Amino acid sequence: MTAALTLTDITVTYPDGGRTLTALDNISLEVQPGETIAVVGPSGSGKSSLLAVAGLLLTPNSGRIEIAGEDVTQLSRSAASQVRLAQLGLVFQQSNLISSLTAREQLEMAARLRGEKGRAVRQRADELLDAVGLADAAGRRPHQLSGGQRQRVGIARALMNDPTLLLVDEPTSALDHERGQDIIRLITRVTDDRGIGTVVVTHDMGVLEHAKRLLTLEDGQLSHSYAGGHGG
Numbered sequence: 333m334t335a336a337l338t339l340t341d342i343t344v345t346y347p348d349g350g351r352t353l354t355a356l357d358n359i360s361l362e363v364q365p366g367e368t369i370a371v372v373g374p375s376g377s378g379k380s381s382l383l384a385v386a387g388l389l390l391t392p393n394s395g396r397i398e399i400a401g402e403d404v405t406q407l408s409r410s411a412a413s414q415v416r417l418a419q420l421g422l423v424f425q426q427s428n429l430i431s432s433l434t435a436r437e438q439l440e441m442a443a444r445l446r447g448e449k450g451r452a453v454r455q456r457a458d459e460l461l462d463a464v465g466l467a468d469a470a471g472r473r474p475h476q477l478s479g480g481q482r483q484r485v486g487i488a489r490a491l492m493n494d495p496t497l498l499l500v501d502e503p504t505s506a507l508d509h510e511r512g513q514d515i516i517r518l519i520t521r522v523t524d525d526r527g528i529g530t531v532v533v534t535h536d537m538g539v540l541e542h543a544k545r546l547l548t549l550e551d552g553q554l555s556h557s558y559a560g561g562h563g564g
């Protein structure tokens with residue numbers, strides 16, 4: 333099976349006054365289709381840097397990035413954004429929805445950015461809203477949705493391009509425990525159902541209950557991993 337994401341020996345440094353700060357210290361990671369990996373770590377441990385590298389938003393100092401077996405380490409900006417549009421789904425901490433658009437329109441816009449239009453787009457949007465439990469809320473705008481519902485719209489939107497790889501940044505931080513757990517369950521379910529490779533970055537240990545594999549990031553180093561989760 334070709335991995336959804338393979339990171340090999342990734343190092344990222346930032347200039348820090350006169351010195352160099354190592355945000356990611358030679359880390360390697362493989363995410364298989366259907367697998368949800370949680371990366372947990374304290375503030376400043378390198379989680380955002382890891383997502384930025386996997387999302388082709390940040391070029392590492394060294395190491396290799398493969399998405400679905402393709403080496404995408406050294407792409408130009410425009411080639412990287414093509415890969416993002418075609419293969420990546422990004423879900424942010426805040427759902428980043430556009431306030432004037434209904435839930436359905438948020439999803440349709442994601443497809444339009446890729447040049448798709450027509451009835452099939454609307455149909456796909458409605459299917460995905462249904463898949464995340466929002467069939468009845470398709471016509472609502474963000475202010476008419478709860479925080480958890482907004483996150484669901486963000487997840488559905490990220491699925492519009494049928495991504496190979498789903499990158500999720502702190503999806504539960506704006507939610508109470510119960511709703512946070514619902515969102516994590518939803519993410520692991522769609523990952524499994526659709527054969528996506530998913531990386532969830534969080535400092536919320538609650539994700540532990542659901543992720544199949546947990547990696548801990550500390551001072552730029554990935555340490556410990558184990559198989560947990562309740563299936564799915």
Ligand SMILES: Nc1ncnc2c1ncn2[C@@H]1O[C@H](COP(=O)(O)OP(=O)(O)OP(=O)(O)O)[C@@H](O)[C@H]1O
Nearest residue numbers: 346347353355373374375376377378379380381382
């Ligand atoms: N653009 C930058 N310039 C300089 N240093 C940076 C930059 N971005 C991040 N860093 C530093 O790199 C380290 C890792 O940061 P990163 O944002 O990846 O951590 P994080 O785990 O996502 O933190 P948080 O949970 O607080 O978002 C930190 O020490 C941070 O201060």
